[in-house]
Amino acid sequence: MFPPLPNPSTTDTAPRFSGKDLIRRSASTVPAPEQRLTEVAKLIDVSKCIGCKACQTACIEWNDTHPEIGFNAGVYENPADLTPDMFTLMRYSEWDNPETNELEWLIRKDGCMHCADPGCLKACPAPGAIVQYSNGIVDFVHENCIGCGYCIKGCPFNIPRISKVDHTAYKCTLCSDRVAVGQGPACAKACPTQAIVFGTKDEMKQHADGRIKDLKSRGYSNAGLYDPPGVGGTHVMYVLHHADQPELYSGLPKEPKISPLVEAWKGVTKYAGLTILGVAAGVGLLHHLVMGPNRVSETDEEHAEELTEGDNDGRI
């Protein structure tokens, strides 16, 4: 068992991190913070998840979102997908394991992975709408969000959702407001089986090691940690019994990385584009300086007059 975080004190606590701890800010640059915070992480052990959705409930309650009353789509997922009011979602897959001939119920808590290299932040055009703290939390700042949806295209995990109400993007904040005062995320607090635990990233990796050893001893030889290097690692990690096939868990990508299309758009296109336009304008200016304007001469006007008059004379 992982020792749970102690309950908060009732006295006022100063936040442990703030704007001065930013390591990335969308569409802008930030000075490197004087000192970096310890990286935090949430570890989701899918082998311990019982699919009770207490995490979803706790998330709604803490973040004070108001999801619409849903409907039964014929599967366990409720709502059917992440929404601007549902930052985390239990996804259920039934898998027939060909090796054991047994039906496995693979339940994964979906939500923002808090990538070390966040595609949403890279794609975002609005200064300061997406920020990354040195403890690894990637957060959306709604007053700066313009609602363009570029973060959705940037995200390798299909997480952000745009609200139809205020036209800004929403996703899991890793409960940055709770973490700032020494608490863990609401979902971790509510989880009855400790399938969700929270601590420093090192602690979580260590804890995961123990869990993976345990799973291996019970015959899950491919058990492992999901901390994909393609996005620089994540601050939400999974312990998977079939870490060699993450796709089994409702399409968890095997090697997630920011799409090369997004990299090209936010990289070479952005810089080459402005350069080309600058050069085009410069060439125009230079041409005008060197060649001068193309003016109509007196002779041209006379030619036109002759042509017109000649015509008139001929016809009248």
Added chain:
Amino acid sequence: MAAYDVKPNEQVHPGKPVIVDRYTVSARINHWITAASLILLALSGLAMFHPSLFFLSGLFGGGQFTRFIHPWIGVLLFFSFLGLFLRFWKANLWRPEDGTWLARFRDVLSNHEDNVPEVGKYNAGQKLVFWSMSILIVILISSGIVIWQQYFAAYTTIGQQRVALLVHSIAAVAIIGVWIIHFYSAIWVRGTIPAMTRGRVTGGWAWRHHRKWLRELIAGKPDGRSGSNPAE
């Protein structure tokens, strides 16, 4: 042979200088709606394209409104340009002399237009601008709809939207480039802007830059002599 690019309402008014009608009132209004849309689209689009140009969103009352209005101006531009396309496409069809004109583009650039063939209402450069604009606007409206988050996000996959974003931004850079050429040419070739403001150019301008068109106008004049021939 029928003059392919002469409109019945284009008149040559004799005098000193000769005045030639080039664009009707409706064509000019149509052009300026398109022009205003294109400029507003470029400003709002550039705001969302490069962080150092995000300040341009201030012209539209902030990022949220820029994001909202950009696609709607795009719709306006599409239909407005469609009007221009229907008006001008015939006169912009490629003619044998256009190849020669283009091959001697050096002479055009160095203001030696006497060395290039006589051209009709539009020269090869103008035709290229016209067709580039037409193609790019079709690309921009179609890729733009794919990335119009508010209404159309549900109809395509995120993978398709990523392609559309890249295509849209490259096409946008291209069309701004074409616009720079269009805008600069109008300034460089003096006497051009009145064509789109007052609708008329001088005979000398027509003689110098679009001599074939002027000849066709004069040759075709008896058919359209009805209104403005005060000398009669």
